[in-house]
Amino acid sequence: MKLWYVSLMALMAFTSQMAFAQRIKDVADIQGVRSNQLVGYGLVVGLPGTGEQSPFTEQSFRTMLSNFGISLDPNTKPKIKNVAAVAVHAELPPFIKPGQTIDITVSSVGEASSLRGGTLLQTFLKGVDGNVYAVAQGSLVVSGFGAEGQDGSRIVANTPTVGRIPNGALVEQSVPSGFANGDSLTLNLHYPDFSTAKRLADTINERLGAQPDQGYVIATPLDAASVKVSAPRDIGQRVGFLATLENFEFEPADAPARVVINSRTGTIVIGQDVRLLPAAITHGGLTVTIAENQQVSQPNALGEGQTVVTTQSLVDVDLADSRMFKFEPGITLDQLVRAVNEVGAAPGDLMAILEALQQAGALRGELVII
Known part of the structure; x- marks a missing residue:
């Protein structure tokens, strides 16, 4: 049974390398406001x-x-x-x-x-x-x-x-909340990350006219998960302040390089920043060779354009008796997965390859098995 038929494998994670903006309300909660x-x-x-x-x-x-x-x-x-x-x-x-x-x-x-x-x-x-x-x-x-x-x-x-x-x-009775107490609020990120916390604080300071270089800040990152924000004491003004604040958009930092495997369903999700180091794996009767060639593109004779370096990826699949997976450093897992998928391998084959790469130290990313 082909790999793409058993599970979608989340190869869509590789379709876009661009960061995207998210609203503050979608990535953080207000500390103390809970069910x-x-x-x-x-x-x-x-x-x-x-x-x-x-x-x-x-x-x-x-x-x-x-x-x-x-x-x-x-x-x-x-x-x-x-x-x-x-x-x-x-x-x-x-x-x-x-x-x-x-x-x-x-x-x-x-x-x-x-x-x-x-x-x-x-x-x-x-x-x-x-x-x-x-x-x-x-x-x-x-x-x-x-x-x-x-x-x-x-x-x-x-x-x-x-x-x-x-x-x-x-x-019959409500639960007391600390929402109206003090002169500040704390935003807690759903997924702690130092870079994301700093970007969140910078966005709030920029949008609300703070001047960090002169010592006037509105938002201060406390750690990888929390950002402290100065807020009005008046409850009506505080509600209006948060209504504006939660709709600010910013670009969270990229997620950590991670591969998640569900061994029960055969689903494999691969993060876009996962990379491979030089290694060789013996598995079944497949030979997969992956390499990247650097090419230089020169401007035309009229001098228009710029000289740029482009990458050409070559994937070769052979079903001979050879049993060696061979690839060069820096190759993405996307290319390895596509190569294995072309020969109709089962999800268990790719799982075994990923686990072997992790044990050999050739997988630049965290391997999570659920």
Whole structure:
């Protein structure tokens, strides 16, 4: 099976060597402005016999009835095949206020075969500090389903034991934020890089009229991941300031030279700055020779134009009995991959070659296997 058919290999990473501008909002977050995870435990009722008869579900059911002033005989075991114990979780977005709603996900924690048709009873959603920040309740939307015959045969589509409730939780209290505190904010890069942090700070200073040579700066890089930015103290002005700031565009630094291999799917992603050093590899029955020739282009007789040096890449593939991969220094992995692909090699062949290059120290880049 050909390499390009098994996985697209991300050779598009080589199609463009030009840097491109990105907005600040796409590459950085504001420190302290974050979501919070909520979790709770509750009961789903109204199931069409797809619930469970587990001890903790029975205990939860008895506790619920006792809260309503109903007590059951301890020796009586209720039949609760229409009830399921579930875990409920949600994300509490930043700046959300009491009275607003958030989506929730409901998952079975016991032996219930399906939550389709069920209704979640009132469930408290707590944060990591143990406080209740939202209350969930409502009818579930379940995309999966299952069917089982008397002979034990069973068909299950998607996941019938997990459902969602859009706007299923009502926010009871908000999480305090340090957004309005102090006279500065910190931008945290999604991918730390010293060059990118410096370029970000330089862009902000240039666009906002700072004069670093005279000691007046607005943005200061703190490390590879953070840039400190002076901001107005008035909350209204601060919001307007950030609305302008986050739309500034700048060119982040190039990503590190890296090769990422997914050994389960055969996907290979190769960064544009990965290079090869002189090496020779024995692999299968292929002979791949790659070389680069430098050529000089002279101006025409009238003297127009300039003398430039161009590179001509030569790739030769031979299916003889020879088993040696041979290439010159400075050759890109793009050329090696194309050469191997021309003979219809499998993804495992290229993976083995890349791993061998890494062990030999001939691969100028980080090899990541996931």
